[in-house]
Amino acid sequence: MTPSSSVTDPIRIDDLTLAYGAHRVLDRLSLAVPAGSITALLGGNGAGKSTTLSALLGFTRAQSGMVAVCGIDPAANPDEARRRIAYLPENVALYEHLSAVENVDYLLALSGQGAGQQPAGRSGHHRNRTAITDALAAAGLQDRAWDQRLGGFSKGMRQKVAIAVALLRQVPVLLLDEPTSGLDPRATADFNALLVAVRARGTAVLMVTHDLLSAADVADRIAFLEAGRVAHEVTASGPERFDVRALHARFQAVGAQMSDGQVSDAQENSGQVAA
Numbered sequence: 001m002t003p004s005s006s007v008t009d010p011i012r013i014d015d016l017t018l019a020y021g022a023h024r025v026l027d028r029l030s031l032a033v034p035a036g037s038i039t040a041l042l043g044g045n046g047a048g049k050s051t052t053l054s055a056l057l058g059f060t061r062a063q064s065g066m067v068a069v070c071g072i073d074p075a076a077n078p079d080e081a082r083r084r085i086a087y088l089p090e091n092v093a094l095y096e097h098l099s100a101v102e103n104v105d106y107l108l109a110l111s112g113q114g115a116g117q118q119p120a121g122r123s124g125h126h127r128n129r130t131a132i133t134d135a136l137a138a139a140g141l142q143d144r145a146w147d148q149r150l151g152g153f154s155k156g157m158r159q160k161v162a163i164a165v166a167l168l169r170q171v172p173v174l175l176l177d178e179p180t181s182g183l184d185p186r187a188t189a190d191f192n193a194l195l196v197a198v199r200a201r202g203t204a205v206l207m208v209t210h211d212l213l214s215a216a217d218v219a220d221r222i223a224f225l226e227a228g229r230v231a232h233e234v235t236a237s238g239p240e241r242f243d244v245r246a247l248h249a250r251f252q253a254v255g256a257q258m259s260d261g262q263v264s265d266a267q268e269n270s271g272q273v274a275a
């Protein structure tokens, strides 16, 4: 365990080494995300960010080390682990011919959960429409879109539908892969506000991103992944936020150090300033 992690953290990765064939992608990676907090995982292309999510989802088995989602090993018990996870890939896969309400209804049914006992609409499933529309409203989807088919939805609108599902599932863990790529600044701000609301419900959020600005905006901790391990880590404390310019310089420095063949230890708190 890292000094700042706890056995009760919903997301825990300890000393994880994972290789695809002879290619070692994660190299003794340690990372923990406490309940009610957001960690942003940054790193260059191929640093191992998506592989980290894959290990948490139980899609990839490690060679050594420990992965736990609410205390469950996802490689040994993938269904149990995934019941506790909402996962938003870069492009959320939803049913184009169904409306937003019907998508939520159907995805809840697929996950073995329902929002209630009342019919949701055309889909024929039997969930509580009010619970679904409340969740869509909480996710920021405008009411005129609730019964529209998803065909014309933007990425931001699709994410809101997926977040509504996560809200209704009341999962303790939210994993996000590049959630703000392709979003305009306003949609990014909306999405970040949504993450803050999700955090307030006690969810542990791990967000893989290249968007340093967005990470600095919402994250409680930013971890820079390089060559499969956390090379640098900064934590916001209280109302203090991050200094984006210092973080950017630090991010570039981490890459430069690694390309020189050096591996730095995780360091706390440089790049953090009072707002």
Ligand SMILES: Nc1ncnc2c1ncn2[C@@H]1O[C@H](COP(=O)(O)OP(=O)(O)OP(=O)(O)O)[C@@H](O)[C@H]1O
Pocket: 020, 023, 025, 043, 044, 045, 046, 047, 048, 049, 050, 051, 052
């Ligand atoms: N299924 C796989 N089989 C073999 N190699 C893989 C597989 N998935 C990923 N890799 C390799 O593992 C390394 C890490 O990939 P990963 O997708 O985790 O990186 P990333 O940090 O998410 O990168 P990006 O920012 O480009 O999305 C890369 O070199 C990639 O080619």
